[in-house]
Amino acid sequence: xxxxxxxxxxxxxxxxxxxxxxxxxxxxxxxxxxxxxxxxxxxxxxxxxxxxxxxxxxxxxxxxxxxxxxxxxxxxxxxxxxxxxxxxxxxxxxxxxxxxxxxxxxxxx
Amino acid sequence: xxxxxxxxxxxxxxxxxxxxxxxxxxxxxxxxxxxxxxxxxxxxxxxxxxxxxxxxxxxxxxxxxxxxxxxxxxxxxxxxxxxxxxxxxxxxxxxxxxxxxxxxxxxxxxxxxxxxxxxx
Numbered sequence: 298x299x300x301x302x303x304x305x306x307x308x309x310x311x312x313x314x315x316x317x318x319x320x321x322x323x324x325x326x327x328x329x330x331x332x333x334x335x336x337x338x339x340x341x342x343x344x345x346x347x348x349x350x351x352x353x354x355x356x357x358x359x360x361x362x363x364x365x366x367x368x369x370x371x372x373x374x375x376x377x378x379x380x381x382x383x384x385x386x387x388x389x390x391x392x393x394x395x396x397x398x399x400x401x402x403x404x405x406x
Numbered sequence: 407x408x409x410x411x412x413x414x415x416x417x418x419x420x421x422x423x424x425x426x427x428x429x430x431x432x433x434x435x436x437x438x439x440x441x442x443x444x445x446x447x448x449x450x451x452x453x454x455x456x457x458x459x460x461x462x463x464x465x466x467x468x469x470x471x472x473x474x475x476x477x478x479x480x481x482x483x484x485x486x487x488x489x490x491x492x493x494x495x496x497x498x499x500x501x502x503x504x505x506x507x508x509x510x511x512x513x514x515x516x517x518x519x520x521x522x523x524x525x526x
Contacts, residue, residue: 300450331511335451342501342519343451348512386451390511393456393465395441400450 301326301387301398308404314375317401319387320368327368331390334363334372337400338383346385347372379405408432408515410502415520420493426520428485428502433515436460436480439505441513442487444498444522454500455487469495492524 302320309315319326319334326332332350335343345354347363350370360375370389374381382405387398414426428440442454455466455476464476475488485502499521503513 300452329511331509333509333512335513337451342516343503343513344516345508345512345514348509348514352508354508354514384450388451388453388512394467395453395456395511397443397451397453 299396301389301396303385303387303398303401305399306402306404308406309374309377310406311377311379313377314373315377315403316374317372317385317387317403319370319372319389319398321370321389321391321396322368325368325389325391325396326365326370326387329390330365332363332365332370333388334361335386335388336381336383337386343386374403377405381405410504410515410517412500412502412517412520415500415522417523417525418492419526420524422492423488423490424492424522426487426489426500426502426522428487428517430483430485430502430504433504435478435483438507439510440476440478440485441503441505442476442485443501443503443513443516444496445501445519446495446498449498452498456505457485489522492522494524496522497524498522 334347337343351363499519501519504515
């Protein structure tokens with residue numbers, strides 16, 4: 298049960314777009330369309346931003362989008378805003394368990 | 407409103423036990439699978455365990471298998487995590503999280519967490 302691989306940090310300026318990758322294996326990310334993305338601000342509980350690779354829950358901005366190719370999933374945030382600065386975690390279902398990525402710190406410059 | 411509130415955390419010596427609880431409100435608790443997810447200080451999220459909506463199926467992370475037991479009381483809208491043989495590596499903020507309704511493997515509601523510190 299190794300964690301999914303995410304870059305430790307990404308950054309971008311307001312208005313720009315950034316993409317966070319999440320790499321797993323054919324047993325998790327590549328094998329199921331059950332990839333989710335969570336946003337976590339300091340001291341807060343995680344918030345679901347994307348489910349089933351590319352779907353947004355009600356209330357989540359359409360600036361957030363998800364995709365997947367093979368064993369790698371991606372979260373793209375367009376039109377970066379200051380409030381997007383947070384940690385982002387991917388997760389994937391895998392054979393009766395859930396794997397999380399190590400997390401990516403997004404800095405809005 | 408829909409919420410999850412954890413309790414039961416604290417400071418415990420290595421090798422001891424602790425029982426966490428998670429009180430659910432604002433939704434039909436018995437309809438959803440429930441999870442425990444932990445976060446060590448300054449670290450990322452780690453999935454711990456899941457229990458099916460009716461309590462019939464339970465699965466655990468390898469790191470806690472044989473030491474932790476997840477359970478639920480649907481009559482009291484409460485989720486539990488019994489932890490035995492605690493080690494320093496179990497020090498973390500423990501969140502309970504609800505699956506669905508968007509997807510069977512996405513957590514749409516999280517509690518704020520209860521802190522467990524294992525230290526001598």
